[in-house]
Amino acid sequence: MSVPLTLLGLLEREPSHGYDLKRDYDTYFGRGKQLPFGQVYATLGRLARDGKVAGGEAEPGEGPDRKRYSITDAGRVEVDAWLADPVEPEPHLQTILFAKVTLALMLGKPAAAYLDRQRAAHIRRMQELTEVRRNGALVDALLADHALFHLEADLRWIDLTSARLAELAAVVTPERTPKQ
């Protein structure tokens, strides 16, 4: 998640105070991890320095956040380009799980049992996320869906790898595996 671009995107809706930006960021994108105020102001400062936002005059009152920020044309161009750019599909070819399975086979350890435990962990997480889908607000449900689809893809990989462990063992431990 790019915090600067997300804040910039929120600013494109309407000029806002740092406090409002933080509140909206936490509501829609934080998912349990709040954005520190310090990071909000530091980010806004950098965006202002780079000409992507403009800070208005400080308004009278208590507290640090008395400036209303607005997006500049340069900022709008940046948000448009970011939104239009597809997210890297991230094929995860070197996952931790792949490394564990391969190492387990190399070391003669029970790779199948490791995969079973991983499958159980995935299923338990999917059960938790399904509860979120059932009982949560739409935003939470859609985020849970995203995670569920990824976990489902992992599970397919786990099933496929479980079925092909002997083949993988032959590749990664050629000295141990008798030739066919």
Add this chain to the structure above:
Amino acid sequence: MSSAVVTRAHLVEARDVVKSFGQTTALRGASVAARPGEILAVMGPSGSGKSTLLHCMAGIFTPDRGEVWFDGQRLDALDEAERTRLRRTDFGFVFQFGQLVPELTAADNVALPLLLNRTRRRIAYKTADTWLDRLGIPDKAANRTGELSGGEAQRVAVARALALAPKVIFADEPTGSLDSLTGEKVMDLLTGLAREAGTTVVLVTHDARVAAYADRVVMVRDGLVSGDLGVIGEQVSAAKAVK
């Protein structure tokens, strides 16, 4: 612990079930049990034996060896007439295809099992209307099920299963023919309403997203139940391998 005690803790239980079809052995000593009110998912790849296990637990197939217990009695030892009676009164079924009569209306399909159980016609149709309403399709009561969408038809099937107020619902790939959004809606309704009613559900699926609706998930591989994968609440070991 006596077997009777175990069986009462578990509403439905398969013990060391072996089942072959000709030269093909589908189950090689599968054991699994569901507690009253539990939603149990049985996962497994195609050909693993999971559907055969469900059919044995529902008394549709008779095991070659092993035992099936339901509510304190040996289901596999009952004669066909007794098993048929149980299937009509205590079991509900939701399958991927085919359990509805396409020429009959949604209300007819839901009322039919009640009428077969000699429920009075007016009450049967009132019950059908109530369940079609709870499944969100009250406006489809007069439609022939053959004319409904896949999702609507599966809702009718769920209504029909629940309308009997069964002790257990056996569901075999209940969302297999549906797109993912429709399938998830059907699973929401099936598991949500079953939980409300305290009905046990034994659910067979190859789909982890569907299995994740269950309280407990077990895996069938090569005709054996290989263990609990996900458990919400008290863990009950269902794993049992045979030599």
